[in-house]
Amino acid sequence: MPATDPNAPLRVTIAGFGQAGRCHAGAWKAMDNVEIVGVYSLRPDHEAADIAALCGPDVPVFGDYRQMLDTVDSDFASICTLHDTHADYVIEAASRGLHLLIEKPICLTPEELFAVRKAVKDAGIRAFAGFQEFHYGQLETTIDAVKKGYLGDLHLAQIEYYNGIGVWTPQHWWAKTKAIGGSSMLFCGCHPLMMMMNVMEGRRIAEVTALDTHSSSHHFAALEYKATQVNLLRFEDGAIGQVTSCLDSLHPYYWRNTLVGSQGSLIDTRIHSRNMVAGLDTKGWSDLATRSINDAGDIKYDMFVPMFERILANLRTDAPMPYSDFDRAWEMHRILFACDEAARTGKPVSPDAYLPT
Ligand SMILES: NC(=O)c1ccc[n+]([C@@H]2O[C@H](COP(=O)([O-])OP(=O)(O)OC[C@H]3O[C@@H](n4cnc5c(N)ncnc54)[C@H](O)[C@@H]3O)[C@@H](O)[C@H]2O)c1
Known part of the structure; x- marks a missing residue:
């Protein structure tokens, strides 16, 4: 069964707005029937203008990751923050039922790896790793x-x-x-x-x-x-x-x-x-x-587009996800x-x- 309604817009949150987060934003914007509904930034004051330009002027910007998850209704989270936050942020999003794209590496320790895997499996969500290449x-x-x-x-x-x-x-x-x-x-x-x-x-x-x-x-x-x-x-x-x-x-x-x-x-x-x-x-x-x-x-958003298309096809029509699925990662x-x-x-x-x- 598809993980998301193929006819409804996929509501995406992006955590982290550095080089990778900007590529994710550009690639999500290039997808059909996808809405960016919130961005968490480590430096909201510094990055608000860029977020508005890339994601849209009405997209709310948060300086707190959990507050973003609590405030906006979303189906999917792109995790593009620094490595030491990945495991924690993935577990938090999975526990709320969000599907996930996790920038590499998924985590920094074997203990975190087991915890992340358990959270993904327990929640029954779909997760993908950020290997667009x-x-x-x-x-x-x-x-x-x-x-x-x-x-x-x-x-x-x-x-x-x-x-x-x-x-x-x-x-x-x-x-x-x-x-x-x-x-x-x-x-x-x-x-x-x-x-x-x-x-x-x-x-x-x-x-x-x-x-x-x-x-x-x-x-x-x-x-x-x-x-x-x-x-x-x-x-x-x-x-x-x-x-x-x-x-x-x-x-x-x-x-x-x-x-x-x-x-x-x-x-x-x-x-x-x-x-x-x-x-x-x-x-x-x-x-x-x-x-x-x-x-x-030097990554650019167009390099992410083919992977994002496959993620969407996997969520909406159960198409196979090659190369960068969670289990392989x-x-x-x-x-x-x-x-x-x-x-x-x-x-x-x-x-x-x-x-x-
Ligand atoms: N898939 C890929 O090819 C690829 C490429 C690059 C990065 N990544 C991954 O993406 C994730 C994020 O990496 P990135 O390259 O976007 O990192 P980045 O340094 O560009 O930005 C990460 C975060 O750090 C913040 N930041 C940037 N400079 C800062 C400063 N001087 N002070 C305080 N905060 C600052 C930004 O606001 C952003 O939220 C990592 O997991 C990384 O490994 C993946």
Whole structure:
């Protein structure tokens, strides 16, 4: 049964109006039959004019999250606040029956992860995670190439994510902290790890190991965690995964995929496949003409539109939600916490250590 009435407007609240909150607002405004009914801002005085311009002059702005939930009737909440509030805000909204889009990461600790999952399941609401990058362009093409079998059975998947969280980054003031940013994996490494979950869909991870390090450049000296972490994943079927989260690189934002399987390989936007179409040169590469992921270091609302369309279709017509559904994100966080423990202890960790009791 659809979660919401397909003919009634979906009433949406947005919590947090920074870079992500603005993208959510722009994407919701682009949807049919959706009304933004309230915005919670950490700095209402500072952001009221922008909220009015983007969401509409009559949309009420709140300086208190719970007050917003108590005051306006809504069906859905977009959680775009800082990481240390996510779990609490999700639980609060779920307990009121709101469906949710939660910006990554869902939470900062395994305990919060279990609590959030319980709240979502107990409330029977639908939840989605903010990984818009899998719903268009290069990454969607890559996942689809794997699903269609063009690479055969993958035995090696390397997903590498490079960013530079220096003082020039607007989020630097909070992203640099362990208390809010969390770790290299929690702040950004969750993106390539979620990509790994998508290309290796259906396979279980037996064990992870990880190493971390940091740049000696003064640009990254304020980061409270080691910004570079390389994680090795051993799958139960013998396949190997490698996820790199490097947040102290000086080069422009760069995302690199290397997938190797029994029928071919895909590296970034080049594919070599033995079963895709007849007549291809067995010594050559074919180029995939698709929007590059490498402009996603600076997010814009149009990048969120395809994911929002799928969220609405899921709520209104029960259409499947690929790539960024809550259960997949929950599983990814379990692996993430195992990776962070492996980096901290230098020992292999089984993700099954992170199962709710
Ligand atoms: N899905 C994605 O690609 C993507 C991209 C960016 C951020 N995010 C996620 O979205 C969430 C919010 O991140 P963001 O980039 O929007 O953060 P942001 O720093 O742009 O804004 C977050 C909040 O902090 C407040 N804020 C900003 N500067 C402030 C200051 N100087 N003093 C006090 N408050 C200030 C803003 O009002 C806003 O409510 C996080 O979970 C983040 O990881 C996701």
